Amino acid sequence: MNPALRIDHVRLTPVLVKDPPLLNTQGVHQPLTPRLVVEVVTAGGVVGLGETYGDTKYLDLARPLAEALPGRLVTDVNGLFVLAAEVCGTAAAKDADGRVDAGGLRGVQTADKLLLSVVSAVETACLDALGRSLGLPVHALLGGRVRDEVEYSAYLFYKWGAHPGAAPEEADPWGEALDPAGLVEQARRFARLHGFGSFKLKGGVFAPDREIAAIRALAEAFPGAPLRLDPNGAWSVETSLAVARELEGLPALEYLEDPATGTAAMAEVAAGTHLPLATNMCVTTLAEVPEAFARGAVSIVLCDHHYWGGLHRTRELAALCGTYGIGLSMHSNTHLGISLAAMTQVAATLPALHHACDTHYPWLTEDVITTAPVFRAGRLAVTDTPGLGVELDRDRLADLHRRWAEDDGRYRDRDDAAAMRAADPEWRPTRW
Incomplete structure (x- = not known):
């Protein structure tokens, strides 16, 4: 296997992005919402991109997984699930509390669901890096x-x-x-x-x-x-x-x-x-x-x-x-x-x-x-550009990360209910 496809390091960049006041059963979107940008950098200098939720519970899982990735091949996406369970399992279990996940409204939260959301960004970044290295779009790596x-x-x-x-x-x-x-x-x-x-x-x-x-x-x-x-x-x-x-x-x-x-x-x-x-x-x-x-x-x-x-x-x-x-x-x-x-x-x-x-x-x-x-x-x-077909705007990424770094913790975890109660302290979700 080409050593240039080996992962050298992984960059994790949490950002806060403006969000409109959209209403849902859990409340209203906050003015800023967290996302996480994942960059998998190969020994050959190729950078693959991925993205997922940026709330603290996802960051807490992404960090140990990122630390465990150097030395692995970007082709080894099937092995990500075993690796994630090994290095993140305890933290995921601690964060899975059985509540409804207001950030995604995806039903009962479990440790597996948290891990899968983190692995998804790493897998996408690996496929992006592989596609860029081979000159192929990601859809070609998935069978066309x-x-x-x-x-x-x-x-x-x-x-x-x-x-x-x-x-x-x-x-x-x-x-x-x-x-x-x-x-x-x-x-x-x-x-x-x-x-x-x-x-x-x-x-x-x-x-x-x-x-x-x-x-x-x-x-x-x-x-x-x-x-x-x-x-x-x-x-x-x-x-x-x-x-x-x-x-x-x-x-x-x-x-x-x-x-x-x-x-x-x-x-x-x-x-x-x-x-x-x-x-x-x-x-x-x-x-x-x-x-x-x-x-x-x-x-x-x-x-x-x-x-x-x-x-x-x-x-x-x-x-x-x-x-x-x-x-x-x-x-x-x-x-x-x-x-x-x-x-x-x-x-x-x-x-x-x-x-x-x-x-x-x-x-x-x-x-x-x-x-x-x-x-x-x-x-x-559907683009045929190698990888995902998108490029990072590093200045904008730095700006949105700076916003996250300067946040006092108010928006680092999405909470639609808290945003709604800012307008109506007595508000509670309604079930009809």
Whole structure:
């Protein structure tokens, strides 16, 4: 094996990135959100990029893993899982406390889920370095692309016009969206700017009848455009079924995503409606697959390379879904351009990607890459540039890291509930 493919060192750079006041069932996005940029540097001087969550619990795992990587080959991505368990297992178990992870709304947090999110960034960086070394795009390392473009969906949010306590000049340029008219205008702007032809609404914020009205307004404003509604498990089984009955006659509705929390509740909802149910919460690891598939709890799984442990694991999930006749889409959390490039590379290799992928990316005003990707007709072209096809803007990376270094700890761990209580100290998450 070429010694130039051996890892010399790994750089970890946590950053804080501006985030709009987007509402969800856990609260509201804080003004800044943490991300972690991973650079795997080979003995040949090639630098591979990866990205994942930047909260303290992820950093605490990434640091010992980074220290253990020098001397290993960037081709040894399968060995990352064993290595991570060896060097990070105790810390991961300590951090996994069984709470709902507000940062990703991914269901019950476990040690395995924390580790997989860290490994995903290292695996991506290794593949990026390998692709750059060989002159091949990452999709070629995954077996080759099956499409030239990847379709994405506009991600609609109820939102405030500004963060609590913000000065007038800090108002969010997208303005407020708290009713159907505001969401329709938001969707029109997404369509105008990026050409998106499908729309997903983050629900669980208001009473279900208000969110039903929003979906109906979107269906009227965009005839035939595929729609999704995701309340992040905020509804009871009874409420989920009531909403399903209201929306079953709406041809544009592709699916309800995680209307209720947990596989048992999802299975009960699925048994009572013809609407497809998607999940990003009750199936986020292989261990959660057998029960959910056997009970018919979901029709569609939203893959996410951060959750599943990387790009190869995402392809394994896709094959498993194909075997059981389960549809496939792609989940998104607040991410930078490195993750978007990785999402696009792996999505290009999935033959049975049945629905447009989610992405938060158009909401962000800051990034660490030199050239922002351009959505055309809601799609991103699949690049053949070696590796992921993106380059670091080191000045911008340094600026965003400086912001993290100077933070007093307020924003180093995402906490949507704390941000909401800054506006309303009595606020508590609502379940309908």
